[in-house]
Amino acid sequence: MKTKYISAPYLLWMAIFIFAPLCLVVYFAFTDKRGNFTFENMSALSTYAPVFLRSIILAGVATVVCLVMAYPVSYFMSRMKANRQKVMMMVIMLPMWMNFLLRTYAWMSLLERNGLINKFFGMLGIGPFDMINTNGAVILGMVYNYLPFMILPLYSTMVKIDHSLVEAAQDLGGNLYHVLTKVLLPLSLPGITTGITMVFVPSCSTFVISRMLGGDSAFMIGDLIDLQFLGNSYNPHLGSAMSLVLMVLVLLCMSVTNGFADDDSEGLL
């Protein structure tokens, strides 16, 4: 009984700052300016479908890139000596201590047409390339900013995988591919799902990265929502509808990943 009361502050917090705003979003999404119930906001969204799609695709690509890059790093990190693991952790966390905007600005000046990278290519006699204001630049920005959020959960599940399990799999006739698919992947699945969530969700709804690195070419749903509340096309009702649909889409995507996770583990059982 007592433990129940200890969680009271958070429950209160949740009610005021999470549940109530969510109700407001739903209310705004289904009302017009005079407060009448309407589906207009929702039906208006169909024109923005390409933006939704692009957001999900860009975030999806960034998530996959993060996973592919983070998995081997996390594995080898988890097999290092304890003090080396700490150093690696520092190195991975280090960029996160720098301001998010500053980091993204830095990429702007690197990728610009007159930026450092193009100057370097110029010295080699190639280029300049159009790197900024492309989908690629946005994905790069996402990967750069959110990679640690993939590495950390992966690392913390992998550090718990006993190395003798890898040896056991080899002993039973498994080559490297078997060890990866039959032992490491299933056992690190909780880390993979957490990592995907922690990269995909913020990537999907970002507007800073897409605005700074994507320009007009990579206009994302986050930018669109931003416009409805702070921009010229002020319309909180439409903005709420967008937020609501984005939330549902993200939840759907997440349930698909989690579904895969469950299917896999059950399939193996």
Add this chain to the structure above:
Amino acid sequence: MDNNIIISLKDIVVDFDGETILNGLSLDIHDKEFVTLLGPSGCGKTTTLRIIGGFQTPKSGSVFFDGKDIANLPPYKREVNTVFQKYALFSHLNVFENIAFGLRLKKLPDQEIKSRVLEMLEIVGLKNFARRDINTLSGGQQQRVAIARALVNQPKVLLLDEPLGALDLKLRKEMQIELKRIQQALEITFIYVTHDQEEALTMSDTVVVMKGGIIQQIGTPQDIYNEPVNAFVADFIGESNILDGIMVRDFLVEINGTQFTCVDKGFKPNELVNVVIRPEDIEVVPAIQGQLSGVVKSVVFKGVHYEITVEQGGFDWIIHSTQKQNVGELIGMNIGPEEIHIMKRMRD
């Protein structure tokens, strides 16, 4: 024992960070033999096992399996399987799938996998456990699954790395007998690593006693116990009285100023030697009849026998006797020539 050598290690050297773990180790293991590598921790016994399993590459030396050099063969291509110290079971798979792991990798037909796994479950006494979650099993049951998982692949050699270390005493004794039974039933070579001398003596056909990366003695349990080659082996295998002695001449040794006839020869006259006498080989007699006599310092009841400590000539003798003695009493001790084991003096 037949002379069919299945594994042969030649001059194996292993270093870790400049520290020598194995120092020119050579060892032949015969087919269908139960071999135990016995020694204190850090003696290199687990490293030897890992070299046979392929998890460790020696700095120099060669490993022959059925006459072929396998030193550079990765673990998954070797015809050996391992039972790991902490079982290393796959917690994401149930009992059946854990055991089927190796067979599935070989892409055997489902029907064959099923019949072989179920047969194995029966052999290790876990008949109705196929669908059980690994995490719900007790230590002893997990151990059986680990053994089944290795044996189902029908390896020519099974490597066991202190597999009973985590079990309680009673279960350990049961599993010792069980393992020996399985080994004899399936006619597979077992290479078993342990630091428990009793375990080694109970199960093995051959015991290999190791210390500091060097093999001290290879022999049957009886040989190792009755004829230890040096004081280390004598001390490690069972309790012993290890004394300094002088080999006066062949068949005559002087211990604590008293001369005893013995059965050893071939030492230099008056060579300093170690004398090993097992506590159960000392006969307690009235003080006047004894070759030696001393005062009882302590008597501890051990179940089958009393452990009696007797001070004589500045040395505390340990005697195992079924007869109780009283502390402070003067008693005599007799030692037959057969019971005195003479070995070269150890340098350390």
